Amino acid sequence: MTHRIAFQGEPGAYSHQACRDARPDMEAMPCRTFEDVIDAVKSGRAELGMLPVENSTYGRVADIHSLLPDSGLHIIDEAFVRVHINLLALPGTPLAEVKNAISHTVLLGQCQDFLREYGIHRITGADTAGSAKHVAEKGDPSLAALASELAGEIYGLDVLARHIEDQSNNTTRFLIMSREPDYSRRAGANMMTTFVFEVRNIPAALYKAMGGFATNGVNMTKLESYMVGGSFTATQFYADIEGHPEDRNVRLAMEELRYFTNDVTILGVYPAARGRDVG
Numbered sequence: 001m002t003h004r005i006a007f008q009g010e011p012g013a014y015s016h017q018a019c020r021d022a023r024p025d026m027e028a029m030p031c032r033t034f035e036d037v038i039d040a041v042k043s044g045r046a047e048l049g050m051l052p053v054e055n056s057t058y059g060r061v062a063d064i065h066s067l068l069p070d071s072g073l074h075i076i077d078e079a080f081v082r083v084h085i086n087l088l089a090l091p092g093t094p095l096a097e098v099k100n101a102i103s104h105t106v107l108l109g110q111c112q113d114f115l116r117e118y119g120i121h122r123i124t125g126a127d128t129a130g131s132a133k134h135v136a137e138k139g140d141p142s143l144a145a146l147a148s149e150l151a152g153e154i155y156g157l158d159v160l161a162r163h164i165e166d167q168s169n170n171t172t173r174f175l176i177m178s179r180e181p182d183y184s185r186r187a188g189a190n191m192m193t194t195f196v197f198e199v200r201n202i203p204a205a206l207y208k209a210m211g212g213f214a215t216n217g218v219n220m221t222k223l224e225s226y227m228v229g230g231s232f233t234a235t236q237f238y239a240d241i242e243g244h245p246e247d248r249n250v251r252l253a254m255e256e257l258r259y260f261t262n263d264v265t266i267l268g269v270y271p272a273a274r275g276r277d278v279g
Contacts, residue, residue, distance in 0.1 A: 004029045005176075006037045006046035012129035012151030014081055018174045019050050020150070022079040034063060038071045041177055049073065049177040055083070056171045058106055065226055065238045068267055069196050074181035075268020078192065079174045080276065085111055085165040088132050088157040089144040095160045102131040103146035111146055114164040120144070132157060175268070183245070183269050190272040191244040192221075197257065197264040198236050205260050206237075212256025213241065216249040244269060 006029045007015035019028040029046050031037045040046040051068075054060045068075075085107055089098055101108070101115060102123040108115075115122060125131035125145075132151035135143055144160065145151070152159050175194075185191070199205040213220050222240040243250040245266065258264050 003027060004040075004046040005048040005050055006031050006040040007050040008032070008034050008037050008052075009127050010129035010133055010151075012132055012148060012154040013127060014083060014148055014172060015050050015052060015174065016129065017148050017150050018052075018079050018081045018172075021081060022050070022077065022174070022176060023048065034067055038067065038073060038177070041073055041179060042071075044179075047178070048076075050079070051175050051177060052172050053175050054173050055106075056169060056173075057110065057167050060224060065196075065224065068175075068238075069236070069265055071177070073177040073179060075175045075194055075270055076178045076182045077176040077270050078273045078276075079176060080273055081172050081174065083107075083110075083165065083170045083172055084148065084163045085146050085170075086149055086152065086159050087114075087144050087161040087164060088135065088147055088152045088155075089160050090135065090139065090141050091156065091158050093141040093144075093158060093160065097141050098144045098160065099142040101144045101146055102134060104128050104131070107146045110165045110167065110170060113166050114161065129154075176270075181266075181268065185269075185271055186244060186246075190242065191247075191269060192240055192272050193243060193245055193250065193269050194238075194240050194267045195264055196236055196238050196267060197261045199261050202260070209257050209260035212253040216253040216256075218243055218249055218253045242272070 003026050005019045005023050005026045007019050008031050009015050011030055016028050037049045041049040052061045053064050100121045100123050102125040104127050105124050108122045128147040129151045132145040132147040132155045135145040136155040219242040224238045225235050
């Protein structure tokens with residue numbers, strides 16, 4: 001089995017940083033899309049996949065929740081990365097010479113105070129690390145990129161300003177995906193269980209389905225809904241709870257949930273990461 005972990009984006013992306021932090025012993029494998037990450041793991045070209053699921057400032061990552069149930073993969077870990085944004089430019093470039101900054105539109109929106117203070121014009125790029133690569137290739141000292149320090153290292157750029165994000169607690173949560181689930185970890189770890197479900201078409205079905213978690217003392221840390229198959233009547237719910245499916249209170253809550261739902265699919269059981277208290 002190849003010792004690789006796949007991620008979406010160019011080398012130097014924040015997903016690449018997540019791979020380095022969470023699995024430093026593995027080779028990080030860049031992929032063009034989230035679907036390519038999933039395919040790389042399913043085909044065996046990568047052992048694991050790193051997928052961003054939500055950001056503390058901007059909420060959930062588009063498409064991920066709808067991709068996970070049909071991916072055939074399982075969540076075995078989570079990772080949190082502080083999104084430190086840096087202004088990167090050609091070596092030897094003074095800050096005063098920078099007139100334009102390029103990055104993904106989300107990062108541009110997270111550095112408005114800094115860019116306004118220095119009169120730097122925003123240019124939308126495809127992604128963060130790709131923007132750093134573009135600055136290195138273009139060779140224009142008036143153009144800088146907003147990206148990670150890792151991207152600066154990879155593409156030979158200087159860091160003109162560090163940690164210029166407006167929100168000091170800006171954090172992205174990632175899920176580590178595998179072909180096989182791992183329910184074996186119990187002792188000494190606070191466990192998380194992630195699942196999706198669709199409620200039955202009966203009055204107050206969601207309210208009744210959630211009741212089992214309250215009465216059994218199971219803490220639900222996330223509950224999100226999204227459309228299924230483009231239908232306004234078919235809604236799927238994505239949930240994170242604290243606990244392991246074999247815990248008595250979790251087992252009872254899940255039994256009650258199944259009574260009021262058409263389908264429940266567990267996506268993963270994994271230890272709660274330390275970064276869960278960030279933000």
